[in-house]
Amino acid sequence: MPILASTLYASHKLAAVMPLFSNHATNIDNANSDTSISSVPSRWQQKVNGQLNSKPRHAKIAPGLINTASFVIMGMLVLLSLSIGVADFSWSGVFHSLANHSANSDSSLMLVSRLPRTIAIILTGIAMAVAGMIIQVVLKNRFVEPSMVGATQSAALGLLVVSLFFPASALIIKMSVATIAAVFGMMLFMLLIHRIPPTDFLMIPLIGIVFGGIIDAITTFIAYQTETLQMLSVWQFGDFSSVLSGRYELLWLTGVLCIIAYIIADKLTIIGLGDNIALNLGISKRHVTWIGVGMVAMMSAVVVVTVGMIPFIGLVVPNIVSRIMGDKLRRSLPAVALLGASAVLLCDIIGRSIRYPFEIPVATVFGVVGTVVFLWLLLRAPAES
Numbered sequence: 511m512p513i514l515a516s517t518l519y520a521s522h523k524l525a526a527v528m529p530l531f532s533n534h535a536t537n538i539d540n541a542n543s544d545t546s547i548s549s550v551p552s553r554w555q556q557k558v559n560g561q562l563n564s565k566p567r568h569a570k571i572a573p574g575l576i577n578t579a580s581f582v583i584m585g586m587l588v589l590l591s592l593s594i595g596v597a598d599f600s601w602s603g604v605f606h607s608l609a610n611h612s613a614n615s616d617s618s619l620m621l622v623s624r625l626p627r628t629i630a631i632i633l634t635g636i637a638m639a640v641a642g643m644i645i646q647v648v649l650k651n652r653f654v655e656p657s658m659v660g661a662t663q664s665a666a667l668g669l670l671v672v673s674l675f676f677p678a679s680a681l682i683i684k685m686s687v688a689t690i691a692a693v694f695g696m697m698l699f700m701l702l703i704h705r706i707p708p709t710d711f712l713m714i715p716l717i718g719i720v721f722g723g724i725i726d727a728i729t730t731f732i733a734y735q736t737e738t739l740q741m742l743s744v745w746q747f748g749d750f751s752s753v754l755s756g757r758y759e760l761l762w763l764t765g766v767l768c769i770i771a772y773i774i775a776d777k778l779t780i781i782g783l784g785d786n787i788a789l790n791l792g793i794s795k796r797h798v799t800w801i802g803v804g805m806v807a808m809m810s811a812v813v814v815v816t817v818g819m820i821p822f823i824g825l826v827v828p829n830i831v832s833r834i835m836g837d838k839l840r841r842s843l844p845a846v847a848l849l850g851a852s853a854v855l856l857c858d859i860i861g862r863s864i865r866y867p868f869e870i871p872v873a874t875v876f877g878v879v880g881t882v883v884f885l886w887l888l889l890r891a892p893a894e895s
Contacts, residue, residue: 573841576834580848584632587855591628592620594859596867599624622755630758631750631858631872632851634813635823637764639850640771640843641809642824647782647839648802649703651714652832653888655824658718661810662819663725664695666745669815670729674736685760685815692807695725700803748813748820748873750858757816764812767805768847775840778802782839820873822880823850829887 593599603616642655649659656662668691672684699721703714726746733742771778780793781802788795813820827850828842835842854872857879861870 577844584848584852587852588628591855591859592624594862626755626758627750627753630753630761631854633761633764634817635851635854636768636847637809637813638823639827639846640768641806643828643846644802645806646828647778648799651711653715656806656810657821658715660695660699660721660725661692661807662814663722665692665811665814667691667725667729685811688811688815689808692811696803745814745818747871748818749871750817751869760812761816764809767809772843775843779839821877826880826883
């Protein structure tokens with residue numbers, strides 16, 4: 511009876527801290543579950559591990575204030591995105607069309623090109639940012655994102671294969687094959703890192719970069735042999751210049767997946783706390799992990815099929831939000847989605863403006879900006895609570 515009472519008391523205390531995602535708790539839990547593996551980290555790795563092993567982070571600013579400010583900023587970027595373009599456009603023409611209930615060149619341009627492109631940008635930013643947050647929680651590592659676990663590369667490989675063998679297949683078929691390929695790629699990556707020491711946080715992203723490079727090399731070789739390098743480049747460099755009405759609607763599926771991620775946010779948080787804690791709280795780690803991997807794979811596949819790969823969104827955005835709002839997943843997911851959409855909007859505006867009337871792909875712009883921000887997050891001293 512004393513043992514049963516103490517167990518019930520411990521479960522009650524764990525339920526009280528259920529929504530908290532703590533890297534510190536994760537590291538202790540993983541270290542206790544595999545004490546036979548030891549590693550001697552370098553001085554720089556000790557600094558990085560010190561940041562990851564710091565105290566659980568809590569919100570420094572009210573979440574409502576952050577979300578409101580992010581929504582206002584995103585709204586201003588949306589208006590700016592709708593106003594920028596090579597074709598002649600005026601808002602007065604749109605208002606005149608609405609007032610007279612008749613279409614003109616300005617309203618047609620808005621409905622056919624400008625509005626679909628902006629919606630596609632928002633959905634892509636939300637999807638990749640949320641996917642990055644999910645994979646970081648599942649793998650218990652803040653230095654990974656879909657492109658670092660082989661998801662986007664595997665999706666591109668599956669898309670190339672189905673395009674070669676079944677070129678006339680429907681878009682939904684191509685997306686399904688790309689999703690399956692992304693799931694298999696992520697499964698293979700998780701098998702590769704299964705025996706990595708729990709304290710070696712930097713080894714996982716390094717293995718992911720090498721793994722993704724190998725898949726990219728295989729995909730490029732197949733494309734070279736089949737003379738489809740130009741088609742492959744469309745999927746490898748994310749760009750919204752070809753987005754028109756009727757060519758982006760598949761991205762709405764990622765919005766549904768983001769809603770599902772918000773619904774199961776508490777379960778994902780518990781998985782991030784460690785295997786033993788999830789078991790004590792009655793959460794099936796296997797089921798939740800499969801759901802998370804499936805959602806990340808489908809989001810990556812849809813984005814690759816529609817606009818192409820865009821790196822660093824799922825890496826930079828969740829880390830920034832976590833530093834500001836803490837590690838409570840249900841509270842931080844809306845901010846992650848809003849910041850992801852705003853970041854991609856800003857990079858797309860920069861890409862369209864820096865060499866007007868020509869465009870620089872948003873993947874190139876975000877690759878440069880994301881690299882700088884990630885290095886700053888990596889080398890910045892941890893903030894004192």
